[in-house]
Amino acid sequence: MKARYNYRIYPKPHQIVPLAKAFGCARTVWNDALWLYKQAFINGEPRPKDVDKRVITQAKKTEQRAWLAEVSNIVLQQSFRDLQTAWNNYFNSQSGTRKGKEVGSPKFKKKSSRQTIRLRKGGFSVHSQSVKVAKIGHIKMVVSRPLPSAPSSVTIIKDSTGRYFASFVVEVPGQIAPQTDNSCGIDLGLTHFCILSSGEKVENPRLHKKMLKRIKKANRRLLLAKRDSKRRERRKRKLAKLHAEVKDQRTDFLHKLTTRLVRENQTLAVEDLNVSGMVKNHKLSRAISDAGWAKFKTMLAAKCDKYGRDLTIVDRWFASSQLCSECGKSGGKKELDVREWECLFCNTIHDRDINASINLSRWVGGQSDQDGAYKLRGKPTQTAPHKNGRGASVSLPKVAVRREASTTYEQLSLF
Numbered sequence: 001m002k003a004r005y006n007y008r009i010y011p012k013p014h015q016i017v018p019l020a021k022a023f024g025c026a027r028t029v030w031n032d033a034l035w036l037y038k039q040a041f042i043n044g045e046p047r048p049k050d051v052d053k054r055v056i057t058q059a060k061k062t063e064q065r066a067w068l069a070e071v072s073n074i075v076l077q078q079s080f081r082d083l084q085t086a087w088n089n090y091f092n093s094q095s096g097t098r099k100g101k102e103v104g105s106p107k108f109k110k111k112s113s114r115q116t117i118r119l120r121k122g123g124f125s126v127h128s129q130s131v132k133v134a135k136i137g138h139i140k141m142v143v144s145r146p147l148p149s150a151p152s153s154v155t156i157i158k159d160s161t162g163r164y165f166a167s168f169v170v171e172v173p174g175q176i177a178p179q180t181d182n183s184c185g186i187d188l189g190l191t192h193f194c195i196l197s198s199g200e201k202v203e204n205p206r207l208h209k210k211m212l213k214r215i216k217k218a219n220r221r222l223l224l225a226k227r228d229s230k231r232r233e234r235r236k237r238k239l240a241k242l243h244a245e246v247k248d249q250r251t252d253f254l255h256k257l258t259t260r261l262v263r264e265n266q267t268l269a270v271e272d273l274n275v276s277g278m279v280k281n282h283k284l285s286r287a288i289s290d291a292g293w294a295k296f297k298t299m300l301a302a303k304c305d306k307y308g309r310d311l312t313i314v315d316r317w318f319a320s321s322q323l324c325s326e327c328g329k330s331g332g333k334k335e336l337d338v339r340e341w342e343c344l345f346c347n348t349i350h351d352r353d354i355n356a357s358i359n360l361s362r363w364v365g366g367q368s369d370q371d372g373a374y375k376l377r378g379k380p381t382q383t384a385p386h387k388n389g390r391g392a393s394v395s396l397p398k399v400a401v402r403r404e405a406s407t408t409y410e411q412l413s414l415f
Helices: 015-043 053-061 065-071 074-094 212-224 231-262 284-290 291-306 350-360
Strands: 002-010 115-122 124-126 130-133 135-143 153-158 166-171 183-188 193-198 201-203 267-271 310-314 340-342 349-351 373-376
Touching: 002 310, 015 053, 015 065, 015 074, 015 115, 015 153, 053 065, 074 115, 074 373, 130 153, 135 291, 183 231, 183 350, 193 350, 212 231, 231 291, 267 350, 284 291, 291 310, 349 350
Parallel strands: 183 267, 267 310
Antiparallel strands: 002 135, 002 166, 115 153, 124 130, 130 135, 153 166, 183 193, 193 201, 310 373, 340 349
C-alpha cells in the first residue's frame, strides 16, 4: 500500500525566489490548461488536443509567457498531468465509472492560497538531511523518521502561514499488529469526543473554542487593514497561523486516539454520521466542525487497513440511543438534553452515551440480530446493501463533495 511521509523543510534565502517562480509557473500552466478545457466544454466542442504543447512549449516562445523557461520543465509537465487527472476524475465521477465519493470540477488556483509543485523521479533526489529539487538545489529537511522505501514522487508545499513541507509518496508493506480479542463500539459526541463500549469517555479538547477569542480579534484587525497593503498581508498571515495551530493540534489528537484504538482492539464499530447535514444546524455547526468527526473516521479506516483490523460502519439510521442495551427494546426518541434514562421494560438506568456505544459494539464484525451495517477493511468507499426499518432493501447514501467552479478567466492572445 502507498503512504505519504511529510517533512518540514527550510529553504535558504536565495532559494525562496526560485521556489516562488516554480509555484507561479505551475499555477499558470494549470490555469491556462483549465481555461482551454472549460471553454471547449461550454461551447460544446470536443476536448482540445495537444494542450500541453500550447500552454508550455508554444507559450514559452511568446512574450507573455517567456518566463516559463526559468523553471524545470518537469514541474510544468507534472502540473498539466495533474490537471488532466482531476478533469478526468470529475467526468468519470459524473458518469458513475469512478469508484468512491463524487468529486467536483477542478478550480482555478490562486496566488494567495496554498502553493504546491509536484515532481516525479528525475526531478528530485533524497539525501540524509536534504532533498534536492531540479533548478533549486539542496533544501534542508528535518528527517523525523526514515523513509521505508524509495519515493515515487514528492510534493513541495508552501502553506498559508509561509511554512514549507516536502511530502513523499512511498510504498509501505502491510503491517499486522498483534492479535487481540478486544472489540469496541464507538459513539461520537460533543460533550465527550467519543464514548467507548468499555465505559471510557474521551474528553473533547475543543481546540477551536479555546482559540476563538484570538481568532475573532485577528479577524477584526484584518478587516480594518487597507486592501493590498503590507499591513494586511501581515495580519492575514497572523490569522492563518492561529488556524494552523488549531489544525495541527486537532490532527495530533486524532492521530494519537485512532492509533490507540486500533492497537488495543481487533474489531471496531462506529456509526455513519451525516456530518455534512449536521453542520447545517447553526447552533451546533461550530462545535461539530471543531470536533473533526469526519477526519476521525477517515484516519480510523486507514489505520485499520494498515494494521489488519476490521472496522464496521453502522447505518446512520440505527437507533443506538433509543434501544435498551439490556433488553433490546426501544424506549422512544429522546431530546439531546436527556443524558440518563430508565428503561420502561426492564427498569435499567442507562447513561445515554454508554448505552449507545454498547449497542454499536454488537455490530462489530458486521454481524447482528438486525441488518444495518457494512464491514470495512480500511476501504471507506465500499458499501453494502442494508435494510431499513420497514424491511425494504436500500443502499447507503453517498456523500457528495461540492466545489464551486470558477467561471471567469482572462483570454490570452497566445490562445
